[in-house]
Structures are given as structure tokens and as C-alpha cells.
Amino acid sequence: MSDKKMCLAIVGGGIVGLAFAISLAKSGAQNIEVDIYESASAFGQVGAGMGFWPRIWESMRLLGLEEDLKPLASSVANEDAPQESPSVSPKVTNSNTSPSVRVAFVGKNKCFICYPVSNGASINCGGIISYPEKNGGLHDEPWVETVSQEGLREEFLGWSPYVHAVIDVGLPYSHIQYHADSTEKLIKAPSKWVINSVVDLPTYVSGRVALVGDAAHAMTPHQASGAAQGVEDGLVLAALLADPLASPETLPHILHAYDRVRRPFSQDVLRRSYESGTTYCFQRGAFAGVSVADSANGKITLESLEALNGHINELLEWTWKTSSGGDRSEASKMFYGLVGA
Numbered sequence: 039m040s041d042k043k044m045c046l047a048i049v050g051g052g053i054v055g056l057a058f059a060i061s062l063a064k065s066g067a068q069n070i071e072v073d074i075y076e077s078a079s080a081f082g083q084v085g086a087g088m089g090f091w092p093r094i095w096e097s098m099r100l101l102g103l104e105e106d107l108k109p110l111a112s113s114v115a116n117e118d119a120p121q122e123s124p125s126v127s128p129k130v131t132n133s134n135t136s137p138s139v140r141v142a143f144v145g146k147n148k149c150f151i152c153y154p155v156s157n158g159a160s161i162n163c164g165g166i167i168s169y170p171e172k173n174g175g176l177h178d179e180p181w182v183e184t185v186s187q188e189g190l191r192e193e194f195l196g197w198s199p200y201v202h203a204v205i206d207v208g209l210p211y212s213h214i215q216y217h218a219d220s221t222e223k224l225i226k227a228p229s230k231w232v233i234n235s236v237v238d239l240p241t242y243v244s245g246r247v248a249l250v251g252d253a254a255h256a257m258t259p260h261q262a263s264g265a266a267q268g269v270e271d272g273l274v275l276a277a278l279l280a281d282p283l284a285s286p287e288t289l290p291h292i293l294h295a296y297d298r299v300r301r302p303f304s305q306d307v308l309r310r311s312y313e314s315g316t317t318y319c320f321q322r323g324a325f326a327g328v329s330v331a332d333s334a335n336g337k338i339t340l341e342s343l344e345a346l347n348g349h350i351n352e353l354l355e356w357t358w359k360t361s362s363g364g365d366r367s368e369a370s371k372m373f374y375g376l377v378g379a
């Protein structure tokens with residue numbers, strides 16, 4: 039790194055902006071002054087808790103956050119096995135304990151997912167409804183709206199009693215069989231979110247500006263990887279900026295290497311996430327012909343559901359079989375090639 043100081047503005051203090059700032063602090067980059075600009079007046083909890091695959095645990099370890107996160111995690115991922123397995127049928131435990139795995143109910147154009155957060159203290163539940171005909175369009179705001187419990191129930195009419203017990207009572211599925219007659223409503227204010235994607239940008243960089251996180255590759259949540267990919271963007275950029283050859287003069291090469299490495303990878307994850315969603319929602323392959331009525335009546339063979347589960351797991355394999363270190367060394371190699379070192 040040259041002696042010249044670089045001033046870096048991170049615009050947006052979401053998970054990706056903050057993780058990028060930590061990546062820079064951990065990278066040993068000298069002579070970089072970082073300012074974070076955030077338009078929201080306060081931080082608050084938005085949304086649904088995050089899934090952590092083994093590959094994102096690796097990033098958290100690099101950021102020094104692993105120990106802080108462990109007490110919050112419902113199950114800790116290890117290096118060589120998937121910790122969350124999408125399931126095509128309800129797994130109902132006979133115990134009275136909170137579930138420790140994600141459970142997905144799937145059907146034509148819709149799916150319903152429940153997973154534990156905060157070390158099993160709470161369960162997040164979400165129904166995802168797909169409107170393929172709206173792909174490619176822009177959604178009018180508001181993107182988040184409160185909906186009635188009746189509206190939510192109607193969307194899943196005819197679905198598993200477990201889904202309805204969760205909607206009506208709000209209890210984790212492991213408790214449902216014991217408390218199905220409970221009148222207490224734990225889901226107090228369900229909300230409806232538009233899921234926006236940013237697909238196939240021709241570049242993530244322009245001049246001295248780089249896009250990271252959702253600004254570059256907002257994706258559907260079906261691989262639980264949007265934020266994780268943004269964190270990886272920050273790790274790659276920080277590693278490049280910490281290089282001894284990084285300087286205001288070599289910045290264009292840094293950004294070029296970042297774009298060339300991170301854009302194809304994150305766009306591939308975006309594609310896999312979308313494909314997982316269309317698989318969950320019976321919109322592709324052997325499932326494309328399944329009608330809404332057959333899906334609601336459960337007229338799907340166990341074999342075909344197992345094939346669906348297998349395909350979803352294949353699409354996800356990268357999350358536990360690969361490491362983000364590959365992107366960092368490839369970007370560094372490319373940068374050295376560009377500066378002629």
C-alpha cells in the first residue's frame with residue numbers, strides 16, 4: 039500500500055456495509071479512512087433471521103464474529119455437512135422441544151417455511167407466493183405491508199393442518215399436536231414483502247464506485263444466501279484494498295478484479311436461488327405440469343418429492359462444498375496480473 043491516504047465511503051449501514059467495514063478493519067489495510075453513511079435514523083430488527091451455511095460461517099470466523107454469533111445460533115454448522123436440509127414434507131417431532139431444523143411445505147406457486155431463530159427461542163414462519171408473470175417488472179411501493187391473519191390463511195387454504203396451526207396459533211410445529219386447541223395467537227401482525235431481485239447487471243463497478251450486497255445482486259431468498267454473498271463481496275474488496283500494491287492509482291485495477299471475480303459468482307448464486315424457488319413452487323421440470331388442485335390435494339408421489347428435494351440440495355451444494363477463499367485468491371491473482379507485478 040502506498041503512503042497516500044484513501045478515503046472510502048460506505049453508503050448503507052446494512053449487514054453488508056457493516057461487514058465490509060469490519061473486513062477492512064481486519065484486513066490490516068493501512069491508510070484507509072472509512073466513513074459509513076446510513077439514511078435510517080436508527081437500527082432496528084427487520085425481517086426474518088438469517089440462515090448460516092458452512093461457507094458463511096467461514097466468513098463470520100474471518101470477521102471475528104463467530105463467538106458472538108454462536109450463542110444466537112440454533113444449530114452451528116460444521117465444515118462438511120449441510121446443517122439445514124430443505125424438506126419436502128413436514129417433520130413433526132414427538133418431543134415438546136423447539137425444532138432445530140428448517141421445515142418447508144411446498145406446493146404449486148407457493149411454499150411455507152418455518153425455522154428456529156435466537157437459539158430456538160422464537161420460530162420464524164413465512165409463506166412465499168410466486169407470481170412468475172410479474173418477473174421483469176417493477177413493483178410499486180410500498181414494498182412492505184401489514185396483512186390480516188385471515189388473508190394469510192386464505193392464501194394457504196387446503197394446505198397441511200400444520201401450516202394452519204402455525205398461522206392460526208403461531209406455535210412451532212413440534213408443539214402443535216399438544217396445543218392445537220390453544221386460542222392464543224402468537225403471530226400478531228403478519229406482514230407481506232415484495233421480493234426484489236437485481237439480475238444481470240453488466241458491471242458492479244464504475245469509476246471509483248463499487249456495488250456490494252443487495253445493491254449489486256439482490257436475490258430471492260430460496261438459498262438463504264443474499265446477505266452471505268454481500269459479506270463475501272466485502273471480504274474480497276477488503277483483501278484487495280489491503281494489498282501492498284493498493285493505491286489511488288491502482289484502484290481501477292482493484293475494482294476491475296473485484297467485478298470480474300464476484301459478479302459471475304454472485305449471479306450464479308442468484309440464478310440457483312431462483313431455480314430453487316421455482317422448484318419449491320412446482321414450476322419446473324417434472325413438476326411444471328402439477329395443477330393447483332393436485333398440489334392442494336397432495337396428489338404428488340413421495341418419489342417425486344424426493345427427487346425435488348434432491349434437486350434443491352444439488353443446487354445448494356456449493357454452500358458446504360466450497361470456500362470463499364477461492365474468490366479472494368483469484369481476485370488477488372487478477373489484480374497482480376493487471377498491475378504487472
Ligand SMILES: Cc1cc2nc3c(=O)[nH]c(=O)nc-3n(C[C@H](O)[C@H](O)[C@H](O)COP(=O)(O)OP(=O)(O)OC[C@H]3O[C@@H](n4cnc5c(N)ncnc54)[C@H](O)[C@@H]3O)c2cc1C
Pocket residue numbers: 049050051052053054055075076077078085086087088089090164231233250251252253256257259261262263264265266267268
Ligand atoms: C425473506 C428473506 C429471507 C432472507 N434470508 C436470508 C438468509 O437466511 N441468509 C442470507 O444470507 N440472506 C438472506 N436474505 C437476504 C438478506 O436479507 C439481504 O441480502 C441483506 O439484508 C442485504 O443486505 P445489504 O446490507 O446489502 O442491504 P440492506 O439490508 O438493504 O441495507 C442497505 C442499507 O442502506 C441504507 N440506505 C439505502 N439508501 C441509502 C442512501 N442513499 N444513503 C445512505 N444509506 C442508504 C438502508 O437504510 C439500509 O440500512 C433474506 C431476504 C429475505 C427477503
